[in-house]
Amino acid sequence: MKLTMLYSFLKTDIEEIEKELSRAIHSETALLKNASLHLLQAGGKRIRPVFVLLSAKTGQYDIHKVKNAAVALELIHMASLVHDDVIDNSDMRRGRTTIQAEWNNQVAMYTGDYMFARALNYMTVIDDPAAHRILSDAIVELCIGEIAQIQDKYRFNQSMKDYFRRIKRKTALLIAVSCQLGAVTGEASPDIQKRLYRFGYYVGMAYQITDDILDFTGTEKELGKPAGGDLLQGNITLPVFFAMENRELGNKIKKVHEDMPKDDLQQIIDGIVKSDAIKRSSMISQRYLVKALEQLDTLPASKAKKSLRDIAIFIGKRKY
Amino acid sequence: MSFKQSERWMNDTVQHILDQIHHPYLHAAIGQPEIDLERLSLLLLPFYLKNKYTKLDQSYVATAILIQQALDTHEKVSANSESHRMKQLTVLAGDYYSGLYYKILSDIPDIELIRKIAHAIEEINEHKIEISSGHSLTESEYLHSLTKIESAIITSLFSHLGFQEMVPLAEKLLLVQRLKKEKMVFSEGHFSSLFYFFKHGKNHIKASDYIRTYKSIVKRISEEIEHQVKELNLPSSTRNLPIFSSFYERLIMYAEEG
Numbered sequence: 035m036k037l038t039m040l041y042s043f044l045k046t047d048i049e050e051i052e053k054e055l056s057r058a059i060h061s062e063t064a065l066l067k068n069a070s071l072h073l074l075q076a077g078g079k080r081i082r083p084v085f086v087l088l089s090a091k092t093g094q095y096d097i098h099k100v101k102n103a104a105v106a107l108e109l110i111h112m113a114s115l116v117h118d119d120v121i122d123n124s125d126m127r128r129g130r131t132t133i134q135a136e137w138n139n140q141v142a143m144y145t146g147d148y149m150f151a152r153a154l155n156y157m158t159v160i161d162d163p164a165a166h167r168i169l170s171d172a173i174v175e176l177c178i179g180e181i182a183q184i185q186d187k188y189r190f191n192q193s194m195k196d197y198f199r200r201i202k203r204k205t206a207l208l209i210a211v212s213c214q215l216g217a218v219t220g221e222a223s224p225d226i227q228k229r230l231y232r233f234g235y236y237v238g239m240a241y242q243i244t245d246d247i248l249d250f251t252g253t254e255k256e257l258g259k260p261a262g263g264d265l266l267q268g269n270i271t272l273p274v275f276f277a278m279e280n281r282e283l284g285n286k287i288k289k290v291h292e293d294m295p296k297d298d299l300q301q302i303i304d305g306i307v308k309s310d311a312i313k314r315s316s317m318i319s320q321r322y323l324v325k326a327l328e329q330l331d332t333l334p335a336s337k338a339k340k341s342l343r344d345i346a347i348f349i350g351k352r353k354y
Numbered sequence: 355m356s357f358k359q360s361e362r363w364m365n366d367t368v369q370h371i372l373d374q375i376h377h378p379y380l381h382a383a384i385g386q387p388e389i390d391l392e393r394l395s396l397l398l399l400p401f402y403l404k405n406k407y408t409k410l411d412q413s414y415v416a417t418a419i420l421i422q423q424a425l426d427t428h429e430k431v432s433a434n435s436e437s438h439r440m441k442q443l444t445v446l447a448g449d450y451y452s453g454l455y456y457k458i459l460s461d462i463p464d465i466e467l468i469r470k471i472a473h474a475i476e477e478i479n480e481h482k483i484e485i486s487s488g489h490s491l492t493e494s495e496y497l498h499s500l501t502k503i504e505s506a507i508i509t510s511l512f513s514h515l516g517f518q519e520m521v522p523l524a525e526k527l528l529l530v531q532r533l534k535k536e537k538m539v540f541s542e543g544h545f546s547s548l549f550y551f552f553k554h555g556k557n558h559i560k561a562s563d564y565i566r567t568y569k570s571i572v573k574r575i576s577e578e579i580e581h582q583v584k585e586l587n588l589p590s591s592t593r594n595l596p597i598f599s600s601f602y603e604r605l606i607m608y609a610e611e612g
Contacts (some may be wrong), residue, residue: 180449
């Protein structure tokens with residue numbers, strides 16, 4: 035089943051978001067427009083706008099109002115991807131060359147900054163200080179999380195708490211805030227706003243853990259990058275923590291470095307996959323998913339609630 | 355107001371900004387950000403004239419400095435020949451400063467200024483792309499772009515706070531400051547956007563005429579600044595502000611050169 039089928043009743047509004055995204059990145063400066071379009075046309079799941087729209091459905095839904103938050107969140111996500119590609123020196127994203135590879139780092143930096151500014155411009159249509167406080171806090175935390183990720187690279191003695199805090203900031207917060215902002219924009223009750231924030235947070239945690247599992251179990255074709263890439267870059271993820279409990283495997287993992295030969299890395303990946311690390315990580319991911327679904331329990335029955343539930347399950351079980 | 359008072363405002367604001375952006379790991383790795391005191395003193399000028407500078411004013415001034423810090427930090431990414439980690443952290447530092455300025459304005463809260471600043475940043479990046487894309491520009495197009503890049507943030511803030519009359523002066527002062535920096539990096543053998551423009555602009559300039567052309571542009575803008583200073587009837591005490599001290603040094607230099 036395709037993800038889009040889980041919220042097919044939003045089709046018209048999602049198309050509107052897509053059109054608005056095209057309008058948002060329109061610039062009189064050809065190079066800037068082309069670079070932004072280059073990323074936009076590469077597609078993406080647009081999961082953040084979907085969460086914004088579905089969450090707004092728990093209140094007074096007005097697409098003309100809520101689309102501003104949805105577009106802003108997707109633009110912030112896109113801006114962070116453009117800068118991430120500079121950080122990671124990535125040549126490919128979503129099957130296309132990255133902006134830094136197609137043009138250069140400078141164009142990528144300007145494009146990312148431009149997209150971020152466009153995002154804030156859209157946000158300002160929402161005349162609610164609380165919405166801005168929520169988003170700005172999340173953005174600062176997101177940056178702190180990204181910095182921590184670099185600080186923690188190849189630091190094999192870090193705690194699991196470090197990992198959870200990192201993925202909270204890196205992934206879960208923006209999804210949590212997408213849900214919360216949807217509810218705030220729809221003027222849902224404070225209790226629903228809080229529940230949707232928590233729902234997004236738990237889904238985000240499950241999503242990232244699944245992502246970290248797939249880094250070992252996915253194929254290069256599915257992932258769009260070689261398997262074990264995160265570990266090679268020094269990112270200590272949940273499966274790695276569990277795998278390191280085996281002393282022999284742990285000692286091998288601690289020797290991972292950027293220039294490690296492919297065969298040596300493959301041996302470690304095989305070791306991690308054969309161990310119980312994947313299964314245990316999946317269990318943690320499932321636990322977050324259950325917590326996410328619990329948050330929806332008290333929400334009145336609606337198409338939106340069903341979609342949020344189905345998307346959460348889909349994300350938790352996705353294979354790539 | 356006394357010069358000491360303005361110095362105290364400067365120091366307090368610098369400390370306030372440093373407290374806001376403090377990140378031990380980041381700054382141990384890429385170095386403590388340097389606050390542009392000339393720019394800061396320009397931002398303080400209207401408050402200096404009003405003889406009033408509140409905590410809220412300080413938040414606004416800090417915001418303008420933070421945004422500039424974010425943009426300038428990202429400017430270092432392509433030129434950075436340091437390690438990969440240094441490059442990664444430089445990108446993230448700029449993003450972090452951007453997040454912080456949004457947070458300050460959200461906490462005030464001033465949504466209207468968030469919009470104006472966002473628009474200014476869009477414009478700045480459009481001009482940055484324009485001058486770096488290798489298009490053949492005229493001198494006036496190039497200087498217009500440079501003016502926007504350097505002053506769009508400050509002028510948005512000035513307009514927002516009702517200091518519209520300061521805008522033309524701020525634009526010229528920051529343009530001269532940028533031209534001066536361009537000459538310095540060129541003299542040090544680094545890439546300079548200005549000297550690249552001299553070579554590849556619409557009116558191609560011979561290498562032997564670079565310095566003469568540079569001086570003539572700076573002189574012309576300095577005259578406009580002098581005119582603005584007279585128009586605004588700025589008290590002589592403002593000459594002590596860093597943004598003016600270097601300007602008056604230049605005026606003396608031109609007077610001596612005839």
